[in-house]
Amino acid sequence: MADAVANVFLETLRNLVVEETKFLLSAGADVQKVKGDLESIHALLMKADRERRDSPTLKSSIRQLKDLAFKAENLLETYDVEVQSKRHGQKSLKEKFQRYICIIGECCSIHEVGNEARDIISALADLTKKLESELDHQGSSSHSKQEAEQQRLLRQTYAHEVEHDFVGMKKDIQLLVSKVKDETRKRRVVKIYGMGGLGKTTLARKVYNHADLQSYARAWVCITQQFQPKAILCKILKELDSSVTKIEDLEIEDLVTKIHSLLEMKRKCLVVMDDIWEDDHWEIIRQAFPVNCDVILTTRSQDIANQQSEPHTLEFLTKDEGWTLLQKVADISPDDTDLKSLEDIGRKIVSKCEGLPLSICVLGGILRNKVHTQWIEVNLNMESLLKHGKGVGIYEKVNQELELSYDALPYYLKPCFLYLACFPEDDIIRTEELYLLWMAEGFISYQDKEANETLRDVAQRYLIELGMRCMVQLHEVDTFTPLTKFVSCGLHDLMHELCSSKAEKEQFLMRIDASKYLTDILLPTRIAISYDPSSNPSIDGLKEVRGLRSIIVLPKHYCSIPTMGFKESMVNFKMSRYLRIFVVEGCKFEGEKLPSKVGELIHLRYLSLWGSNVRELPKCICSLPYLQTLDLRVSDDIKLPNVIWKMKRLKHLFLDNGIEVIGGEKLKLGGLQELETLDKISSETACIADIPTLISLQKMGVEVRDVDVDNMSIVLNNINSQLRESHLSVDSCDFSSEKGREVLNHGMMSPSLVSLDIWSCIMSSSFPYYKPEMCQNLKELRLRDCKVKVDVKDFGKYPMLQHLWLEIVETEETLTCHSNSFPRLEQLRLRNLHDLKVWEAEEGALPKLEFLSIDGCPNLEKLPPPLFE
Incomplete structure (x- = not known):
């Protein structure tokens, strides 16, 4: 459907309006009414998304839903901060007297909040009726049905189609044919899996029509997203036995039985199911195939038939294969006098296609009968040509092909995919950062959280599912960790183009270059600004933009020195007071200070100063009551006010060792009961004794230097059952006593220990001997300059x-x-x-x-x- 992020707004309304308006409305019936309306709207939008419904009315309804969600969220959070927070902690007579004076003003505030909340309830009820009416009308519309049937026919594939321009896959064909002929195999189902446009159907067709398989009983059926089980089974039965009559009169159960009986009598049979999208579709159909029948599935989902098939992953074309394919499609003769000059520019074109056959075919069709200067022009305008497919002829538009993958995404994954548009093209996206951004935006649903899981675990599952659906390319960690499966991810250039255009079209997010003047562009509520660190970048026009929820400033490539100039006057924090995300990485702040007005952004969830030049954090940082992630891994040392322990909702804290606590005390962390990530602290600047109080801690990085055995015990023997990953560095400590040896031995048994660096330490005569389950997850061990025998x-x-x-x-x-x-x-x-x-x-x-x-x-x-x- 037109806007894929409606579930995010529904989640916001569900969490904030339903749960938090109880103390505002004091009326259970009203709360239940809101809950019922939310569930109705959610079901309606899920139905619209599942059936690929789209209309101006739906777009309008989703925009209203978005506005309602933002309004409710801002209203309730502001009330919580400005009114509720004043009700706690008054002790003295003077404070109590001041409290009574405030009550009158608060009553007015509560009355206003209650009225606005009831306005939201009324608007939700109206929206529910409008959506029901629209979907009923669309469902009965003959035009909609014709449009759906037309789309199905356009996606239909046939076994007899001839592939004139075919390159590569010889080994794939040979392997799959040999598997079909091997009657000793236990699993007779092969799944050809890969990104849209990679040639899965072409490969399946080559195997299906192979000379060695012509004696087989064969059937070819194309599934498509509009799954029609009876029509599919009828087609299979017709292809296997053309003499069967009155097939359309049979029920699905009868068709399954007939196909199964027919194939069971034949010793050799092959069925190709092209373009299958859902595992449920396969589960419905597979019962028709006996164990002796070979089945080939083509799919974009790695999960399809995962337990019942042999996966065959289709690879991208090599550069040489890509150039050969381009020559064939563009009809370039080996004797062409311009071959050398065309090859130089042609290989550049192929390189930009990143081995995707469909895009090479599209461009090859455009280049047919073109001269060298026109090839140069195509190379310069590839994005537009691939998007619109002008002059392609029989080849489908690339964007249409990739959009099918996007349309097939589950409801909850669409906003996660669109959010990738905030990263520059060809960027290596850090998964840790991505998970936390998704969580701060509210994309990760608490309802998907299993027992003993965190929202970060759910976010990782979402990313893995995007990878299994060929939407993103996942990069596994070089070194194993219990918490992280993938260190980064990326997008194919064409998938990045789809992601960016969708996000912009739906006014979800826009990424622009820092050189552009922002107010010349109609901006959504989320803006990502990318910049080239080598070009003396700056931002113009941002102060004139209002109503932003996310500002993300990212360098196009890594740079160790902050380069992006950033002044307090660049952002109008008053007009952006509802900001949730403020990422300013690699920025050069005026006066080496974070603007103090950031402390007024009470709705902020995510603040990242990674790689910036901020040398001192303002004390007002503790005034951010909803902050979840604070990244202070700046380019140099940073001074911190000792207030972080007051940020009770903080979940992820990233520090470098080079911190100095203002006032000379050690950094307090006690009381951060929701903190899940602490990376990293040093015993020289932070209170190590606070670690056991961090009851939700999942990941910890700690450096212990020149401390006694008791402090070492706190770190090495932290028995917090939630801890899953710890990185420890121990420097200049004494383990030679009996208690020291016991502490080290016990610490080495911890399943959370991932890396251990012991430097310049005094130890007992020998390093702890191996015992079963010792260091079962340790991936890095460094022993340097220690008095010990190993x-x-x-x-x-x-x-x-x-x-x-x-x-x-x-x-x-x-x-x-x-x-x-x-x-x-x-x-x-x-x-x-x-x-x-x-x-x-x-x-x-x-x-x-x-x-x-x-x-x-x-x-x-x-x-x-x-x-x-």
């Missing part, structure tokens, strides 16, 4: 260890790596190990070692042959 082969038993650094420690003279030891180790550094003389490795040891550094080991005489042949 048995290196013990580290080979750590199941997840990927990086090991040993420097200036005592070792055995002989290091033996037994078979299957160090199963995941990728990097090994051995420095200044004077005791080490012989290194032996059995076959099967260190199977994943990629990097090895040996330095300052003068007595090492023998190296293991398997590693150095």
